Amino acid sequence: xxxxxxxxxxxxxxxxxxxxxxxxxxxxxxxxxxxxxxxxxxxxxxxxxxxxxxxxxxxxxxxxxxxxxxxxxxxxxxxxxxxxxxxx
Numbered sequence: 001x002x003x004x005x006x007x008x009x010x011x012x013x014x015x016x017x018x019x020x021x022x023x024x025x026x027x028x029x030x031x032x033x034x035x036x037x038x039x040x041x042x043x044x045x046x047x048x049x050x051x052x053x054x055x056x057x058x059x060x061x062x063x064x065x066x067x068x069x070x071x072x073x074x075x076x077x078x079x080x081x082x083x084x085x086x087x088x
Contacts, residue, residue, distance in 0.1 A: 009056065013040050020047060026054030029062035038065055041074070053078030058086065 011033035016022040021044055029037065041048075050069065058066065063086045070076055070087070079087065 011036065012054075013037060015040075015044075020049060022049050022051050024051045024054060026056075028057045029055060029066075030057065030059035034059075034061045034065050037062075041069060049075040049077055051078045052076055052083055053080070055079065055083055058083060063087065 009028035011027040011029060012025075013036065014024045014026075016024065023037075023040060023044070025037065027033070041050075050066075052066075063083075066076060066083075066087060076087070
């Protein structure tokens with residue numbers, strides 16, 4: 001899934017399946033991209049992790065969604081310093 005987020009940048013979600021599904025999130029998590037990630041997560045059956053290594057920015061709604069996913073027990077891996085700080 002890839003969407004243009006206007007002037008803020010591009011957002012992409014890619015899924016890697018195996019014993020444990022990994023969602024890779026790249027770009028800017030803002031605006032409609034937050035809804036796209038929420039829909040992608042809801043579509044997965046079973047346990048999964050979210051790889052945030054390619055995530056460059058998340059707005060307040062994006063950070064709120066990531067925190068909610070963490071509270072549901074979903075592991076967030078690979079976050080850079082900006083995202084890690086925002087998730088604290």
